[in-house]
Amino acid sequence: MHPDLSVEISGLSLTTPLIAASGTFGYGTEYRDVVDYSALGAIVVKGLYLNPRPGCPPPRIWETPSGMLNAIGLQEIGVARFIEEKLPELRGLGPAILVNICGSTLEEYGELARILNDVEGVSGIEINISCPNVKEGGILFGCDPDLAARVTEIVRAGTRLPVIPKLSPNVTDIAAVARRVESAGADALSLINTIPAMAIDVETRRPRLANVVGGLSGPAIRPIAVRLVYQTAQAVKIPVIGMGGIATAADALEFIIAGARAVQIGTMNFVDPSVWSRTLAGLEDYCRRHRLSSISELTGTLRAEGAMPSGW
Amino acid sequence: MHPDLSVEISGLSLTTPLIAASGTFGYGTEYRDVVDYSALGAIVVKGLYLNPRPGCPPPRIWETPSGMLNAIGLQEIGVARFIEEKLPELRGLGPAILVNICGSTLEEYGELARILNDVEGVSGIEINISCPNVKEGGILFGCDPDLAARVTEIVRAGTRLPVIPKLSPNVTDIAAVARRVESAGADALSLINTIPAMAIDVETRRPRLANVVGGLSGPAIRPIAVRLVYQTAQAVKIPVIGMGGIATAADALEFIIAGARAVQIGTMNFVDPSVWSRTLAGLEDYCRRHRLSSISELTGTLRAEGAMPSGW
Amino acid sequence: MKRDERAVLVERRALSPDAQLLFFESPTLSTSFLPGQFTMLRAQGEGLLLRRPYSICSAEPDKSRFSLLVKVVGQGTRALAELPLGEDVYCLGPLGTFFQPPAEGRQAIIVAGGVGIAPFLCFCESLAQQGMIAQVLLGGRRAHDLYLKDDFLRLGMEVACATEDGSHGHRGVVTDLLPELLDRFERAQLYSCGPSGMLRRVAEMAAQRDVPHQVSIERRMGCGMGCCLGCVVFTRRPEEAEAEGEYRRACTEGPVFEAEEILWERDPYPL
């Protein structure tokens, strides 16, 4: 018997638990020649604001031990051009389409939610709350539980689509933020976004990124991401989508066992576009070996009995 | 001419800017056969409480991509046995001796400071504030700026030795914590302690660490640590000691250019005990090539002009 | 069509103490690319995360072979240079834009430095097949950095060289040789690839004399597929208003750009 690899996330049915992470899969069509799209349950498109944005100057990326830094500055084409130019081609490809939205103000998030609400082919909204709030000196919405909740409320009010705030790892207490956005009406949560980090060219004494600070992604951050997913899944009742450095089925399973219903893959798709089919095959094999009729049975099944987590 | 590699940290003179990180160099004598101690400016000994502690059950460590997880649970012998059994041997070895202190209560930190104040051979106190506060449900002192400041005050009141709070990376705003402990009387700051993280054996569905969550160290975290040191050094006037995944002179230089006066090495000493002499030679070579008469001239000289850090 | 294709290292040829030509065999890449395009790959076990971009240097389609010119500058290039014969790598490609042959009646002038020489070997192969002879200017520090000089000569190209230490050809930078050629060929088409200082100098001369100029730009690349937006170059197309322009992707809208579209002052230190 085939194990059931489909998952359901607050009304959103996905054929597989594998989702392309925002900002790493463009507007969804770029990898058509080399990725097996039938392995993808959904695609989250590059973060969109209301209007196009130029992004940061180069250099924008740098490789670090088992990770990569990026400071793209959310270069994007604006929601209108996305709907007009990109979405039609994307709709026919199979995976569900989730739109990652960004705002400089609370109002911008609300406006984006209303615009996307009626657009054919959009299955859900992921809210990128790791954006600077221009009205409050650039503090990231996601680093303040109140602001994170208000962004969620305003998006919730603007749309009937599933609303998925994407949490920033850069907070003292992720469970507190998770609970706040859950009460504010989130249907699910996704995490983690990249971790603020930097590198320096010591010969020139310049930062490796023109923006000085960027976001760290890739296998280096996986143990941090698994911990944050575990803490979040224990704090909320809504489904959690986990990500951070997934490269293999075993990595995806770590997130699922820690509490994720589905997972996203970003950086490792750059390294190896066969990651999707390899990972899906690995999940299927695991379900068979462990006699699971559905991958969903595995969510949150960490055997932490007897363990007494304390300081270390 | 020999470049001057000695550094001065709030009255503490170190022959080199390289310091052995707490918990990775035991009580200081273990590496005598294989490490060139003349390359070390100081040794921070394993975190000490007032009384001996058994530590966590095994498994206590796990390797991750370019990193390692540990949950030792602060197994240690208590300050009295340290002074009696370990310190006499350690005193003769050359590097300055810094004691890393831990407390379950505010009072315990104060008591340790008073005890160490008069002990011959102890040159300074590093305060490990990443310890659970037993009186407040186990929250780590270091994750609450108020508590971090109160720990610093109480230690400050108990000793004339230089007081160096060691900051936890697991906070939303490190600059805020840094400024609070600076006002509370810290002479210098060290950072970063390990980042909370976990890994799972998917075949058994058990955590890789008996304690479930542990601390991530090693090269994987270096870009995060450099960023935190940069933000901290810009927020305070007191000297900063940087660490996190340093493996080479270039890595140490990143921290120094980002704002550190000295650096600590932990995990990479396990991997390669020659890291000390290699790194020191590399610093000397760098000073020569860049015509620096003293390594201290390099602290905080990142050329970030023109860069406009914003979201990414 | 782009593929991620297994390629086996079948031969290597040393070019200098730190550069070599590596020959790979793979099913389709040797027949599916155009000169100027590149591929992304990493050698197994090199300990790095991201793939690295390499221009396709030459191809023997009948043998399903292509070559890459690799100069060791870091861990990824070192691992490739040390890859044992018979080992395989996965090559994602062909990627990016390519050099357009010169318009009727224009003389091709190529200015190349260092590893920037790589994409021009296959380009000259295709020019030769069409009976064209390009003027090839090669630059480097020392004589041994003038990679593939003899291969260009064998294809019938006219080659002139410059070295910084004067050990071969003109002593100085390769762009010193350009004015004379531009005087000689009134209707020229310039091509360049190499260090960014060289590219900018060529672009200035081309602009002064209003000569069309295709330039291949190097950037750090994360994906090569147009998705990470890590590889951008600030460009302004003729149809875009004065103040406008945007960051375009060297892996997708490039690496070969029309030089007049590039706003060089927007990348102070791009690598």
Added chain:
Amino acid sequence: MKRDERAVLVERRALSPDAQLLFFESPTLSTSFLPGQFTMLRAQGEGLLLRRPYSICSAEPDKSRFSLLVKVVGQGTRALAELPLGEDVYCLGPLGTFFQPPAEGRQAIIVAGGVGIAPFLCFCESLAQQGMIAQVLLGGRRAHDLYLKDDFLRLGMEVACATEDGSHGHRGVVTDLLPELLDRFERAQLYSCGPSGMLRRVAEMAAQRDVPHQVSIERRMGCGMGCCLGCVVFTRRPEEAEAEGEYRRACTEGPVFEAEEILWERDPYPL
């Protein structure tokens, strides 16, 4: 004295599809260790961070050679198994405690399974030099897991084997063979190394019959130098009160412990 010493791989001998004996040459390690001690190393370019612990298996001090028995279970052991001859590794050692020879009049009985066989070859070499003959019980899944059987025989040891599939010797676990030997030798000294289930079974039998038992314990290790406290085993020494005991380091107070000091129930799943 501990050293971090360069060792060159000079020979390899396959023992089974996934195990081999690797011979290294290095200045002092072959003459400075005692049987039961280990060394920590990593093969270059294996992509791992931490070194891995390996027991020293045998030594030829006159040739400055020692051997390690390596079974492939993951990335680190695979890299070592694939290390080309002539390559070097840095070996930190000798580390840890060692097997004490049996007290006067006691018969040495060794129970070893899998890679737990490794430390006993040099131990038996030293027993043989002192004119002693140990009873060696080897266990494994199949015949080919009974590593080094012939080497023990060549040293004059008495060897008995057990395999789970019955392909060689007794069908079953190696501890099945122990009661008979303990009946035969009233004054015995037990030694064991191998899977933790086996060690616990031997320890129970030893305790029942009050036979001294030295056991070598495997733990994940971060440093091997006593500094990370990652490798601990819960032990209670005779002088410690009933309720006491503490976590001791397998790299420093071990890997060889007196079995009676180990509180097995404090490690439900130690690796």
